Amino acid sequence: MSKTIQTLNWSIQPPHLYPPYVSSIKRAPNHALVPLAHTLSELTGPVYGHSSLQELDNDLTRNAIRNGEPLGERIIVSGRVLDERNQPVPNALLEVWQANAAGRYIHLRDQHPAPLDPNFTGAGRVLTDKTGAYSFTTIKPGAYPWSNHHNAWRPAHIHFSVFGRNFLERMVTQMFFPNDPLLVFDPIYNGIPDAAARERLISHFDMELTQPQWALAYRFDIVLAGSLSTPFEQDGDDDEH
């Protein structure tokens, strides 16, 4: 069961060491990664299904309400999870997290002097359907300052953690918004070596997906690495475990 094709394309993926992102300097390994032939342990992974989710997991504007609605611009984020063969990835679990409209996370280590929103935790989950499609409702996150360099600001973004069909397809990324003037200054975004790959992390405003009198909408598709280096045909088994 050895493989010849690398899963991760290093002309697309960011390196571990990217000195403009200062935290990488003491945390990136110095040795080169060691190639590893795939075994059953890489070609398997946790399987998720609808029993993994709760009713409001895909609505961040409602899953943390205490005394009212969260503040900010309501948005719908939709897209598809695909593999590199352009095939949909059904039953992918997406975990999303983000700052609130003011650019503040609910986290002890977030010291940004912007207000917390008592009705917004900024965390949600959603599963893709048979066509690989997902959708969740949230509040457009704000930009926020960080300490990487003088006057550093993160462009507004939503974090995505994705479980695909196996361990190879596991990935974590961030979705950005169109025309954000902070992107050119962001060492996390610019750690991606390929300009087209960077641009694919920017969502598209989509008028078709907006809901009149309710919410604006953005489209963001995700392509999981792994299918080109997988010797097995995936059998689309829907069993939940």
Add this chain to the structure above:
Amino acid sequence: MNIKQTASQTVGPFFHNALIRDGENNLVNQHTRGERIWLRGTVFDGEGQVIPDAILEIWQADASGIYKHPTDPKHNQADPHFTSFGRAGTDKNGAYWFYTILPSARTTTPYINLRLFMRGLLIHLVTRIYFADHPSDPVLNSLEPSRKFSLIATREDNPDGLTYRFDIHMQGELETVFFDV
């Protein structure tokens, strides 16, 4: 026609709300088959400072060496009381722990797959945890002898039960081996 894979980005420091759930570092219940082990360790940066904002995900076979996944031809016989997957964040001392079982391997030495995310890593890292009692394996043996030890969890005294320590060093003389899978 093939399409291009999405680029990775860091988990950042603020993932706890979304990714860390109570109990996800305990893979067993009272009915799980297999020998219980505590797996614990500390994650260190290149200056020997502990890393309090890492997240570790493990994936392993059950006590019969079966992976609970349709790609494993034996998955219908997988232990229904074993989750195979675990996730833990490091605490303020850089420490993590899992309560799981010693995996059994059908064809190779038992090991646990580990995926590591943290602030400062634009893309995850992958490694494997082997066990001091079973130190021979083709993957281990293919590594430089001076680095092989970094993948072998060591037995540790613990009145609460069989315990293995697996520390992770991002850099330096003890740097952990990471794989390009």
